[in-house]
Amino acid sequence: MSSNHLGIGMTSQRTRMRMVQRLREQGIRDEVVLNAMGEVPRHIFVDEALAHRAYEDIALPIGFGQTISNPWVVARMLELARNGGPLGKVLEIGTGCGYQAAVLARLAKQVYSVERISQLLMRARLKLRELRITNVRVKHADGHLGLKDVAPYDAIVMAAAATHVPEALLAQLAPGGRLVMPLGSQEQLLTLITREGDGFTRQSLEPVRFVPLVPGASV
DSSP states (O other), X not given: OOHHHHOSGGGSHHHHHHHHHHHHHTTOOOHHHHHHHXXXXXXXXXXXXXXXXXXXXXXXXXXXXXXXXXXXXXXXXXXXXXXXXXXXXXXXXXXXXXXXXXXXXXXXXXEEEEESBHHHHHHHHHHHHHTTXXXXXXXXXXXXXXXXXXXXXXXXXXXXXXXXXXXXXXHTXXXXXXXXXXXXXXXXXXXXXXXXXXXXEEEXXXXXXXXXXXXXXXX
């Protein structure tokens, strides 16, 4: 890993390990997720001017009205997606800056990620390439529709809030598959939906704050 990825001072490996320890103290139990987050240099996914704040437990702006979620939210969503076991194929809705996809790459065999804002997507693709991540495929598409061509998925992780559960995403879950998403408009709750046989179970969990899921794909 280059010196840019290792960082110095507030972007160093030591700072990253402090973030991981804080996540443990905040209730994240999945050590596989914690290890993955300890390996990914979050500071390279934000503007250089904000790099010194990359490992704080806050969301940060990434342009185009979008944010990189705070580390606890990322860890919690991925812990729910993994459910203590290995992941084969995963779909991420909302690539954003690419950070969560980079962590997912260490948790799943194959990651597909869709982003509606093409400039964000291009930027994320460059960062993933910089980290030599080869098991993530990113696509410019409408997150409401998922990616039917390569379904079904063991897990779908949505990094934007919807007021209802998109039917297309439910249809793309494998048996036993898990959809993790923020649900609601003014008040959002992290929601876990699991495919069980011909039906689905739903659990409402912690309150969260995400940007809304917007239909369509922009240039």
